Amino acid sequence: MPETKKEIYTKSPKTFTEQVDLLESRGLNIENKHKAEKILTYISYNRLSNYWYPLLKEPKEEEQFKEGSTFETIFKLYQFDSDLRTLTFQAIEQIEIAIRTQTIYHLSHDYKTGFWYESSDSFKDYPNYVQFLTKITKNVQETKQEYILKYHRNYVQYMPPSWKAFELLTFTNLLSVLKNVKNYKQIIPIAQSIGLHHSILISWLECLVYIRNICAHHGRLWNIILTISPEWIKSPKRPWVDRWENNISTRADSKDKVLKIYAGFCIIVYCLGFVNPYNKYASSLIELFNKYPQVDLNHMGFPENWKEQPLWTKYGQSKSQKKLEAAAKKAMKDSQ
DSSP states (O other): OOOOOOOOOOOOOOOHHHHHHHHHHTTOBOSOHHHHHHHHHHSOHHHHHHHHGGGBOSSGGGOOBOTTOBHHHHHHHHHHHHHHHHHHHHHHHHHHHHHHHHHHHHHHHHHTSTTGGGOGGGBSOHHHHHHHHHHHHHHHHHOOOHHHHHHHHHOSOSSOOHHHHGGGOOHHHHHHHHHHBSOGGGGHHHHHTTTOOHHHHHHHHHHHHHHHHHHHTTOOOTTOBOSSOOOOOSSOSSOOOSOOOOSSOBOTTOSSBOOBHHHHHHHHHHHHHHHOTTOOHHHHHHHHHHHOTTSOGGGGTOOTTGGGSHHHHHHSOOHHHHHHHHHHHHHHHHHO
């Protein structure tokens, strides 16, 4: 493709009133201009623009809204995405804690010491090991966590054992440890703890870290393409889905089918089934979708029959739905 000629950016800052007027001039229906201005006072124009992009006419570069587009719809999409991030962040947190626990447990027992992570012999790539050790040492030095301060008051070794030190690691740091372990067999039980073959563990965790970071930094989760895509699981240990790619959307520079956020939801639901069998993530997602009917699930990669997929029929029902279904089965059995 020919290189696009760059221009000097000359746009001036606009007042909140001018921002509302600009949207209206582009064909957006704004029923309550005062409310719209108030919203833009606390949620930036640029942030909200992520949610009106699908409402623009083609070519979208002209920034003209389709007939019937409303500011209220845009704000509802924004609210939906905020709720979606909160729900998803809390779900991934449970998986992160489980992986951290499994990593500490199995590697500490493999090496028969909690200080295994200080030895370069535990890792395959020395530069990555040095980078990791520098990071975790800095965390220990700077933390004000009482359990680390208490450890320093009582013990000679400066660095704590992994079951203390690893609580200071981010999910990204933890993933770097797993990617760098010398013996791949050491991650087998960690992968098994969430129903995976060890060959796809890293792929799934990379995707979860990507989604988690979007949630943590208040990015847009709705309608995203998974630029870090998880590998397909060939032999699931629990109910799964027939497919997770969005056949409608494909990248212009690739023949591969694009994975949208639906694939991320699937792996979260699947992993949580092992980590916390009583979790409500799937049923809470469905409740959220029902709360915001204006959200087009196809834009997130959901296939038409997604609710009929084994993964979602198992984990997508609320307790009340399950009780009703159980009562109906019992009544049918009693009548026979």
